[in-house]
Amino acid sequence: MSAKFIKLRKNQSTLPNEIFLDQSITKLEIISENLELIPDQISKLVNLQFLSLNCKSLISIPEELLKLTKLNYLKIFNSSIDIFPDIEVCSPLTNLFLNNNKLSMIPQSICNLKSLNTVDLSGNQLESIPTAFGNLENLSRLSLERNKLKEIPESIYLLKNLNHLALDGNPLSDSTKLKLQNVFGIWF
Numbered sequence: 001m002s003a004k005f006i007k008l009r010k011n012q013s014t015l016p017n018e019i020f021l022d023q024s025i026t027k028l029e030i031i032s033e034n035l036e037l038i039p040d041q042i043s044k045l046v047n048l049q050f051l052s053l054n055c056k057s058l059i060s061i062p063e064e065l066l067k068l069t070k071l072n073y074l075k076i077f078n079s080s081i082d083i084f085p086d087i088e089v090c091s092p093l094t095n096l097f098l099n100n101n102k103l104s105m106i107p108q109s110i111c112n113l114k115s116l117n118t119v120d121l122s123g124n125q126l127e128s129i130p131t132a133f134g135n136l137e138n139l140s141r142l143s144l145e146r147n148k149l150k151e152i153p154e155s156i157y158l159l160k161n162l163n164h165l166a167l168d169g170n171p172l173s174d175s176t177k178l179k180l181q182n183v184f185g186i187w188f
Helices: 017-021 040-044 063-067 108-112 131-135 154-158 174-184
Strands: 002-007 025-032 050-055 073-077 095-097 118-120 141-143 164-166
Touching (some): 017 040, 040 063, 108 131, 131 154
Parallel strands (some): 025 050, 073 095, 118 141, 141 164
């Protein structure tokens, strides 16, 4: 087991290639102001379980990242990504943090990640979330603050394990607020 912390210099916009040669890495944290892309070689980190990316200029996430079969914690925050790729592999992700990015939509495929128990999508540009969010039976924490949500899908009300739902800073309709108050006891 190995952990790596990488802080790129201000003028540095690429990751060192030697990172991708160390298959013992299980935890990787990257901080950068200029890194725009995560190389496809990320797929070589077959034992990676924890990945945190705080990369202001990051604009794209490679699909290869979501094919890592041991990744259970993914945090991509304070970046410029506006699209999150479809997830085609059944991932063991339990924690997904995509906060303070520029996401305008979330792919329906996230709803196939049955192991998720924490999802943070706060501080994006989301106007809706997938109706199949109710399929996330293990979801206990859902943070959707500071988006553009007017409504939430009916399936959210069916999540039996949900004990934290954060929606502050959204222009929710009065009918949605009333239902949230009745079902979850949330006051606005």
